[in-house]
Amino acid sequence: MNIGLIAPAAALGLAAIGSALGTGVAGQASMGAWKKCFAANRPASFMLALFCGAPLTQTFYGFLLMLFIQLSQKEPLLLLSAGVFGGLAIGFSAMMQGRAAAGAADALADTGKGFANYITAIGIIESVALFVMIFLFLVLVIF
Numbered sequence: 001m002n003i004g005l006i007a008p009a010a011a012l013g014l015a016a017i018g019s020a021l022g023t024g025v026a027g028q029a030s031m032g033a034w035k036k037c038f039a040a041n042r043p044a045s046f047m048l049a050l051f052c053g054a055p056l057t058q059t060f061y062g063f064l065l066m067l068f069i070q071l072s073q074k075e076p077l078l079l080l081s082a083g084v085f086g087g088l089a090i091g092f093s094a095m096m097q098g099r100a101a102a103g104a105a106d107a108l109a110d111t112g113k114g115f116a117n118y119i120t121a122i123g124i125i126e127s128v129a130l131f132v133m134i135f136l137f138l139v140l141v142i143f
Contacts, residue, residue: 004076007083008066014084015062015129018091022055022098029102033109045108047115051101054122058094061133062087072140079140086136093129100125 030048037044065086069079104118 002076004069004074004079007069007076007079007081010080010083011069011087011090012059012062012066014087015065015090015094016059018094019055019057019059019062021091022058022094022096022101023052025095025098026055026101026105027052029105033105036109042112045112045115048105048108050119051105051108051122054101054126055094055098057126058090058097058129061090061129065090065133065136068137068140074140074143078143082136082140086132089132090129093125093132097122097125 030052033048034044065082069083072079100122101118104114104122108115108118
């Protein structure tokens with residue numbers, strides 16, 4: 001059996017699990033924030049929906065990593081490592097991004113201010129997933 005064949009599934013699967021967890025947490029917090037606004041008879045910002053969807057992009061990064069691994073002819077152990085550890089890193093980035101988005105949703109509902117700051121923090125967390133994907137692309141090309 002070629003253990004490298006596990007790698008593409010691990011890259012996409014683990015990234016998607018992180019995205020599911022992150023969007024779940026961010027979605028729950030956004031719904032609570034909308035409820036808080038409605039209960040106080042204040043307008044509920046649709047921008048809260050952006051917080052819900054932020055962790056979804058990591059599934060796309062996992063998909064790109066999966067495709068790149070499938071096209072690679074490198075050693076099976078290297079491919080397996082890239083798929084498992086890359087998928088985990090991307091997935092954890094999505095999970096933590098969802099937690100940050102949940103905090104942002106709560107803060108925006110309370111104050112109605114700071115959206116740009118919250119998106120900036122969420123984007124910084126997103127960078128981790130991007131860096132992992134790009135660096136693994138380079139590893140699979142160079143080594």
